[in-house]
Amino acid sequence: MSRLDSFIRRLTAQRACLDRAAEIIRDLDGPVLELGLGNGRTYDHLRSILPDREIFVFERKVAAHPDCIPDDAHLISGDLAETLPRAAERIPAPAALAHADIGSGDAEATARNAARVAAALPVLLAPGAVVAADQPLDDPRLRPIDLPEGVAPGRYHLYLRV
Numbered sequence: 001m002s003r004l005d006s007f008i009r010r011l012t013a014q015r016a017c018l019d020r021a022a023e024i025i026r027d028l029d030g031p032v033l034e035l036g037l038g039n040g041r042t043y044d045h046l047r048s049i050l051p052d053r054e055i056f057v058f059e060r061k062v063a064a065h066p067d068c069i070p071d072d073a074h075l076i077s078g079d080l081a082e083t084l085p086r087a088a089e090r091i092p093a094p095a096a097l098a099h100a101d102i103g104s105g106d107a108e109a110t111a112r113n114a115a116r117v118a119a120a121l122p123v124l125l126a127p128g129a130v131v132a133a134d135q136p137l138d139d140p141r142l143r144p145i146d147l148p149e150g151v152a153p154g155r156y157h158l159y160l161r162v
């Protein structure tokens with residue numbers, strides 16, 4: 001598989017998982033959490049498929065397309081290591097959906113991010129909330145659920161907050 005093929009498959013899996021997560025939480029109240037704004041592509045997708053939800057975005061260095069930057073009330077700036085444990089002060093209700101796209105070329109930093117998110121994210125979520133993630137999240141409060149058809153295991157991850 002070429003790198004182009006691999007990139008396209010990853011983004012296709014990402015979109016399919018976000019769409020599936022949005023479908024599952026249709027009847028669950030609560031905001032959406034976006035961990036890692038990046039270019040703002042998935043933030044833009046989330047706001048287009050969930051237009052009535054508040055979306056809180058965590059990012060340490062905003063460099064997204066200007067159209068894809070949330071207002072100050074919805075941007076939680078700083079490193080996840082500091083912002084996630086204190087995020088309940090900013091988020092008005094338990095979240096119904098979280099998306100964590102926090103991987104990078106640095107395997108150690110990525111593993112640290114995943115461990116932090118797995119430990120600190122569940123308390124911000126409502127029971128029945130769904131997490132979509134680019135990294136595996138290992139925590140007993142997050143139960144893996146089936147991936148959409150066509151998404152290979154390990155390519156993306158979906159969890160239910162139990």
Ligand code: SAM
Nearest residue numbers: 036037038039040041042059060078079080101
């Ligand atoms: N989903 C985004 C999109 O569609 O454009 C791409 C996200 S990009 C892969 C990962 C983002 O997470 C980067 O913008 C990076 O700055 C941010 N990030 C990574 N580790 C972080 C950390 N520890 N704290 C805060 N932000 C972090």
